[in-house]
Amino acid sequence: MTKEITITVDGRKVKAAEGLYLLDVLKRNNIYVPSLCHHDQVHPYGVCRICIVEMELNGRRKVMSSCNLKIADGQVFHTTSEKLTKERKILMELMLARSSGAKEVIELAQRLGVEETRFPKEDDGCIMCGLCVKACEQVVGVSAIGFESRGPNRKVSAPFDVEAERCIGCGSCVFICPTNFIKMEDKNHVRKIPLWHVELKMKQCKSCGPDIAPEKQLEYIRNKVKLPENFFDTCLNCRP
Amino acid sequence: MDNAKVDKIVEKHKKDSCQLIGILQDVQKVFNYLPKSALDHLAKKLDIPESQVYNVATFFKAFSLNPRGKHIVHVCMGTACHVRGAKRIMEDVARELSIPEAGGNTKDMEHTVEQVNCVGACALGPVIIYDGEYHGSMTPEKTLKLFKK
């Protein structure tokens, strides 16, 4: 049994299990803190920094991201100070400058009171949240894609920016991408994910015909869970 | 043949993927850069994803994924060298050798010029390292002479 502890958020006492992430606790208690790079399925990476809060520490307040902050008894947090409001706005300005066309960024910026950015605009659909890379590693377990370079040149890519050999075409990266930057297309029994330079043959259901999933993905699952060779010959619907 | 060279390096580091940076340093020493084939083989040997190798190889400044020239020249751009005129040296070298100011290979592949951030010889600034050898108190003229040698 995990211990129940009490933290203080904006003057209000909140009870929660020790070791939970602050952002999750705030959500459960209907305390709104904006977030962008957070997703329940992957370990919090804490990179967009929009979910910052202030934590009292030795008489001072320290700004920290809440998504990856494990709570401990007696901690005192502030989520709505003037400082945080201002800093979140600047962060949104920075994100708007990078991804001026991303709907999700524009919407969140507006919600936080930012209509325009002071900085020169670019239209990079990728906000560098890293969810695709993390999902590929932590959820799928293949690490077909990763980061490249560093600083302002950092981007997500397949190794050497050529066909991602390990990619099984499961599409997790596509589904988890918050800005719909990673595109996927199934056509003529081929699945394409252009960003990773991947084209994979789809397997069809032997009895009803349509595509089930990429052959590579089905093989991956079969090997992982030790399923018989013919397990994916038919789709779910056609199984007895 | 090339794979055997990589194998030897991996063995030297006891197949420890924690030593990846050191391994890449050694691989680069052998090939003068990091060829894709060597890195692919390395990933298999160490049993780590290619994405990790690629990430590390592109993250650290010491590594080059492209072939480099016969002589490697580092122009120190550290602060002490900066205030003593390193930028001028880099500009002049770039102009004389027709390479970008950020550094690069000369057309004849004789030289690769790279900017580095402080080589820890700050008292001698501006510093140039030509094939591993330190040259201190450099001027644009002295630097260009090094290239002509």
Added chain:
Amino acid sequence: MKRQRLNSQESLKKYREALVKARDPNQKVITVCGGTGCIAYGCKKVVEAFKTELEKQGLTDKVKLLVTGCHGFCERGPLVVIRPENLFYQRVKAEDVPEVIEKTVKNGELIERLQYEGKDKKKILKEEDIPFYAKQQRTIFGFNGYVDPKSIDDYIAIGGYSALPKALLEMTSEKIIDEVKKSGLRGRGGGGFLTGAKWEICAAQADQTKYIVCNADEGDPGAYMDRSVLEGNPHSIIEGMLICAKAIGASHAYVYVRNEYPLAVENLGIAIEQARELGLLGKKILGSDVDFDITVNRGGGAFVCGEETALLNSLMGKTGEPHQKPPYPAISGLFGKPTIINNVETWANVPLIISKGSAWFASIGTEKSKGTKIFSLVGKINNTGLVEVPMGMTLREIVYDIGGGILKDKKFKAIQTGGPSGGCLPEEKLDLMVDFDKLTEAGSMMGSGGMIVMDESTCMVDLARYFIDFLKGESCGKCTPCREGLKQMSGILNRICDGNGTEADIETLKDMSETVKDASICALGGTAPNPVLSTIKYFRNEYEAHIRDKKCLAHTCKKLIKFEINQKCTGCTRCVKTCPTTAISGKVKTVHNIDQGKCIQCGVCVDRCPFEAIDVD
């Protein structure tokens, strides 16, 4: 020679006694500095010349040749010090060697041209009397001049590894931690956290596996003290880590060294091998229950790896991506285990604290910053080099008394402390006492100890741009404020330097600085805006001159300067021949002219002109 393992305090004592007995205190020793600076100035040839000459004269038995680590006075290299008299020779060349042996070593005569000359033109005889050294307190760095870094015997002979048996066999873990705490030692890597307190937290962790890491990824441009300690006295680092091993209960350490420091890697490797041979690394060290060994890891060139969480990731074969603290490494570090990370200079202090006692250490320095600190004093200063001074010395004393003032007697403009994310302090701060807190209060920081002196020819806006561009490129790119924030700040600063700045830019820079500092994951972003904030605070007029008047007061921002030929021109045509863009025209023996449309402000003509005939405005 295969050495015998020392398996008790007694055997180490005997080993040391035998070494000391075999050494004559009056032995003539020719000490040649073999630090990186002196190597660049050609000391290897000097060493070879000494070897040949000593052999030729049949003096190899009588005179010892000692190649040491860095002595610190890099400006004057190659340095030669003749002991036991400590006669100091500077800028020694291979050609000087026969004369040094013939005159000085054999007959005690001095060679004036190799001696240091004071400001009053008087020659100074001894190393310790040279102003550069006289005001220093070289408790750590002083050993460099007396040991061959490749010889464990040299270290043992001067009393090295004497703190080790004390810590391993006579003191409890608690007692060691208590001593380090009482000494007041704070981390020399920049953080300034109390070392003993960190050890205490780590020691209290229940996990049985703990690690020690030496951060030798000295990435601060303008700082090289860790390099010199590691190259010159690697055993002091090993001894420091061994003491910590006992204190916290660790059995393995990693030293993360920059690959740019090949000599440090080499000397450390040799030192580890020798320590293993003597049983000072390995199992049951000196008969205690401490097992300990060290692995050396090389870095790959990333400033951010100086940040401890980034360094740990890098040690695990990944990129140098930091994570938010807590959790602190002392609780969850390498492979998730409690880990103590200290930097080179911090480790070097530890044996001294144990052997001389915490009270001795705490007697040096200021109220909250104890001990000495090594600074790399570089830039536009006469005596560039490494200086070790007690905490609390004023900047003025360091710059003028030790550093000998500004190069070419120009006017002091600013001193930048704390590396790229430190701050620039102006002349009115020269009487500031240097310690962790005073520097922070003034808007700069201690950092790892870089001190870069600037004169009137350095443009402070350009300098802020230089630092932000540097940090932008060194940012790992993981979090938004650092990656995007520094990119935008760089854009603004570049705009200002190009003469396209607006009045609002200064406020925007200040606004952004706060956000980048607060919201970034690690200390790189957390301190990156410091050079911008401190230059705005102390040199706002330069920003305003760029923005309002389109003028660069230091005449360095290219878009804001113009080269013009004045009447001093003799028409020698030298500039015409060197101008890369053929912007200069003029007949022989007539005043030349620069075509402003073609001029790229490269400055080659200014360098070439012997008559000061080219004005920069």
